[in-house]
Amino acid sequence: MTPSSPRAQQHATRAAFFIPGFATAAWAPMVPFAKAKAGLSDASLGGLLLCLGLGSLLAMPLAGALTARLGSRRLMIATTALILLTLPLLTLAPTPLALGATLFVFGAGVGAMDCTMNMQAVAVERDAGRPMMSGFHAFYSIGGFVGAGCMTGLLVLGTPLWLASLIAVAAMLLVALLSAPHWRPQRILHDGPMLAVPHGVVLFISVLAFVVFLAEGSMLDWSAVFLAEVRQVPRDQAGAGFAVFTLAMTAMRLFGDGIVERLGRTRTIVIGGITAAAGFALATLVPSFAMALVGYVLVGLGCANIVPALFSMAGQQRAMPESIAITAVTTLGYAGILAGPAAIGALAHATSLGFAFLCVAAMLLGVAASARSLARRLP
Template sequence: MTSSSPRSQQHATRAAFFIPGFAAAVWAPLVPFAKTRAGLDDAALGLVLLCLGTGSLLAMPLAGALTARQGCRRVMLVTTALIVAMLPLLAWMPTPLSLGLVLFGFGAGIGAMDCVMNMQAVAVERDSGRAMMSGFHAFYSIGGLAGAAMTTLLLALGAAPWLAAVVAVVAIVLLALGFAGHWRSERVAQDAPLLAWPRGVVLFIGVLGFVVFLAEGAVMDWSAVFLIEARAMAPARAGAGFVVFTLVMTVTRLWGDGLVERLGRQRAIGLGAALACIGFLLAVLVPAWWVALLGYAMVGLGCANIVPALFSLTGQQKVMPESVAIPAVTTLGYAGVLAGPALVGFVAHSSSIGIALACVAMALAGVALSTRSLMRNLR
């Protein structure tokens, strides 16, 4: 058992959530530059982005099993080192193959960290005796806001993409050095399986997570491209879409625990998914860049507390042990990151980016309509 204080562990958990959110958001404004540098069209970009999701998906079950045997601290140190190693390379890769390989490694680091930080968060929340999950996830959004804003600002000031990536690496290293000593080191179980297939309500929760992560991934990887190609924004400013999305999500999650307690998890998930659906449709249907930004803000507001609520429900269910249910839900949920950007790219290539994003909106409508059934299955 780790010897650090509960308060120190809570702060360290927030730092753990900040790191992957920050790193992923640094990549988002760089996507149009990487697309141009590697000579990719929409379909090819979608295929290359598939590498990021594949790396994440494959790393998650391994990260869960290693955490059970080695503890959160060791695994998060390794994943942070992988993120730091891959991030600068994203700005330099000149071919689709090299970019795809680096994205695979970068995605593995992000995905593994996402899995382990949620395992740590569930343990820290349980020890605290109060709801903390939305607050922890808020720091993922804070990291996203900081990463997107910093990178967009540096690019707007004329900095090269590689320089923005190096500045981000320095920030991540300093943060890890300050908080890694308070990441939990106890081993949860020695016989945890490498891969646990979700079943019952765990599968239901994972499918809903898949859709929400798909929507968030669509904003992260395609918002800048959509604003450039469909709304004629300058490339150096197109990261504003992800910044607005992340800012609204961050503010909403900071008060998310109290909001979810007042609304109840069923209403929080259902109303959030409906609002996000409307946001995507607004961005797609109204031909003005500022309306698109408003739509992204609504997506951030709607999606903000869905994923934290789903992880809390995973901790409440009795179908599967928590130590295997959390990695299973994380893996299935983040499969949305694997499928989402690629599917958006393929649909955009055959029709338009707008139609692809409208399809995401319809999937969110399905989430909104399924919440009553979800709560029935939890009883």
Template sequence: MHRRSFDRFNWQDVLREIPPSHIATRVSFFLAGFLMALWASLVPFVKSALGLDEGAFGAVLLSIGFGALVTMPLSGILIGRSGAKKVLAFAVPVASSLLVAAALVPAALPSTAAVVVILFCFGAFFGAIDVGMNIHSVVVEARSGRKLLSGFHALYSIGGVAGAGLMTLLQTAGLPGVGSACALSMLSAVVWLFAGRAMLPDAGRNAESDGHGGPKFVFPKGVVLFLGAVCFILFLVEGSILDWGALFLMDEKGAALEHAGMGFAIFSVAMTVMRFVGDRVIMSIGPKRTVVFGAAAAAFAFVLAVLSPNAWTAAAAFFLVGLGTANIVPIAFAATGEQKEMPMSLAMSAATTLGYAGLLTGPAAIGVLAEATSLSTAFLSEAVLLAAVAAAAALTSVFRKS
């Protein structure tokens, strides 16, 4: 009987039960992580072609972040007029094409200025993708009546793992890295050509806009400013572990060079796993408790990392940071979509921009503080910020419904 039941199980029937807009949203998050992983794999090739040292190339890389910060607020305006579907229909293939340019131009024309322009444009269109997919995901969750955002965000991490793994596999098989990245970038554009058709055409479009009017840029205020600050802190935490985690384990905890990268790897695994189960967690204990307990646990984990006697217990603390912070940003985005103080498209672009600003500027601020005091003290400052998030969430009703 069990064998016959298994034989009758049809994956096509299961897939038909998933709304096409849900599949398209998952594909958008997957492709965003996938494209960023392809760029990461191109970094050594581009640096070598330009012949820059680490400091000069680091300045070149900043152009990606600046491009994203410039267009994220503008993306909210465009989405409010035309909807996320139209913006993503243009942004995904253009970003994919710019990755191809970033791969080919340095070899054919080793001009630093040209690469800066290309990467600025790539960051700009990737910023539009980030805002568009997040706005669409909030609308999809709201219309479904279920918690879906954490699962959507988990697909970004999976896309990153898939992109990095596939590039490694292809290069191990003897295929050129630049050619592989170009082919996979174009494949991403083709995939989105089909998957993007299922996006909701009105997602993110302001009710009062007919596609030609609607509100212009509005500086975030009230609850949107608070939610943007939460995103800033959470992205700052992620960026600090990415940029400073290995150095902390080496200099403060005595980790060997070959083990120093385990901190961010463990943090990323924990965040991905928790996001896969995050929607169930949120439905079980509620979004407010998820934020309060998660931020408090992450704050405690930073203290534990600083006080830990060796690198292994500090890395375990990073795992707890990943578990605690994993679902806070999806909940903050959901709350941003539910607030009524600003049009949803503008509010989401503001929260996303502030979060991205935290990812870019936060690690630099941690570095300045570490220079003035120590890296351990800098990490303790993040514990204070996370404790503030937990306290604010406990004392307000912002996350009650999200």
């Protein structure tokens, strides 16, 4: 069935971004429970979280190739089903091995969905003839805020973890049923290898995306642990950190297209990188739950429009074909989520979690410093 109208396609694309944002955020408040249940240290938790990122990383180039064969709608339906099936299993995995395997499959579903929806978003934005990328990514953030907020609220009310996960699945299923008929069915041309090694400006964009996704991944997987273990916040309230981070990111991305139009992509990246770095520093160096939340807000505000700007730049460059470049940037950018949690866990084990967060702040300052050089390399 062909989507009824361009507006229906746009709304359905926003819903596609909402689903993986909701799913990954619903997992964030579950992390301290999973860590305690399995008796994991920071380093071993980081190793298990590596499974989620590894599943995403391996699924992304495969999704790029399958979109050309199956069409984006079929692939998005399949990956949504995979997400919905595995999220409840994360609460039931009895051993670290089972948890790692489930995280791998869950990550594969999220990663494949992320890659496919970004390709669809580029096509929908082009057909609309106006900037829409920040708005689409805003709905990933909306999903993150709603998912983290709902899961945290259910846990505070005493809802069993397995039941809270089923409620989350039911909400995502409803969104998918309403939007899937309007997802674009066409096969997106992918004329090239499954994963082309990025070069030139595409490699530059990929490295910056890697850093920003690493920062976002640290919020997903370690913000609740930091609040619970360093700031001594009760575990059932520790998900509030990721909730305020996603709320700030959502609010900023809702206005992101207009902000990028006024400031330009380069200044947006510079200001965003500095703001996010300041947020990490504040949350880490000031020993206060309230100040940690303020810091997470700044991280969300700063990171909000960097990734959408980088995806738009990937579509603007001419060093590689657009579809292959977007797949490469998505894959290598999301490698930050693969490497980030494990690296932070290992560094926290050797030093402290606060020091690991300060290292992320330093890398974000590097993103800000690199923006003007990147802009000079684009047509």
